[in-house]
Amino acid sequence: GEDVEQSLFLSVREGDSSVINCTYTDSSSTYLYWYKQEPGAGLQLLTYIFSNMDMKQDQRLTVLLNKKDKHLSLRIADTQTGDSAIYFCAESMGSSASKIIFGSGTRLSIRP
Amino acid sequence: EAGVVQSPRYKIIEKKQPVAFWCNPISGHNTLYWYRQNLGQGPELLIRYENEEAVDDSQLPKDRFSAERLKGVDSTLKIQPAELGDSAVYLCASSLDWANTGELFFGEGSRLTVL
Numbered sequence: 001g002e003d004v005e006q007s008l009f010l011s012v013r014e015g016d017s018s019v020i021n022c023t024y025t026d027s028s029s030t031y032l033y034w035y036k037q038e039p040g041a042g043l044q045l046l047t048y049i050f051s052n053m054d055m056k057q058d059q060r061l062t063v064l065l066n067k068k069d070k071h072l073s074l075r076i077a078d079t080q081t082g083d084s085a086i087y088f089c090a091e092s093m094g095s096s097a098s099k100i101i102f103g104s105g106t107r108l109s110i111r112p
Numbered sequence: 113e114a115g116v117v118q119s120p121r122y123k124i125i126e127k128k129q130p131v132a133f134w135c136n137p138i139s140g141h142n143t144l145y146w147y148r149q150n151l152g153q154g155p156e157l158l159i160r161y162e163n164e165e166a167v168d169d170s171q172l173p174k175d176r177f178s179a180e181r182l183k184g185v186d187s188t189l190k191i192q193p194a195e196l197g198d199s200a201v202y203l204c205a206s207s208l209d210w211a212n213t214g215e216l217f218f219g220e221g222s223r224l225t226v227l
């Protein structure tokens with residue numbers, strides 16, 4: 001069935017790297033996404049990766065995709081207090097990006 | 113450029129009452145989505161529009177929920193009558209071209225509390 005799984009919580013020390021993991025189910029997903037949600041706000045796209053890529057880097061963000069294991073990760077380098085938020089993994093179902101399924105989100109908290 | 117606008121931001125009603133939510137997508141975005149987000153969970157798709165046509169409403173509880181996008185721009189989502197389990201945040205999102213990257217632009221949501 002359609003399911004995107006993430007761990008619910010992650011706590012890291014300020015300045016350390018954060019790694020948020022996700023597993024998905026649809027092997028034909030064309031795109032996989034990471035969205036960020038700050039308190040009281042809607043979701044905002046952080047980054048996405050095309051399914052024929054293994055890695056994508058964008059400043060402090062690194063996305064790794066393991067298609068064989070259907071595993072996606074988001075690494076945030078030098079984590080700052082402003083990175084505190086809920087991070088949602090999402091996959092596009094099928095060969096188009098018309099239907100997008102979200103995970104339950106990982107709440108990232110930063111400790112001093 | 114204005115983002116996706118939703119209203120009201122907050123709504124508290126008693127069960128069995130009706131409620132309606134309104135969404136104005138980003139100008140030019142032909143695809144519009146309504147998602148429901150329960151506390152501690154990710155958004156779940158209720159309905160997707162391509163212009164004025166509802167192309168995926170398989171997750172919409174049609175006995176009490178209805179939606180429309182008459183002119184292919186603004187959309188309303190209605191619940192009648194509301195039940196306790198409908199308490200959630202209702203998110204509207206729009207996208208320019210779902211056949212491309214599928215990036216969704218979300219509004220801030222309408223938080224519904226049913227007492």
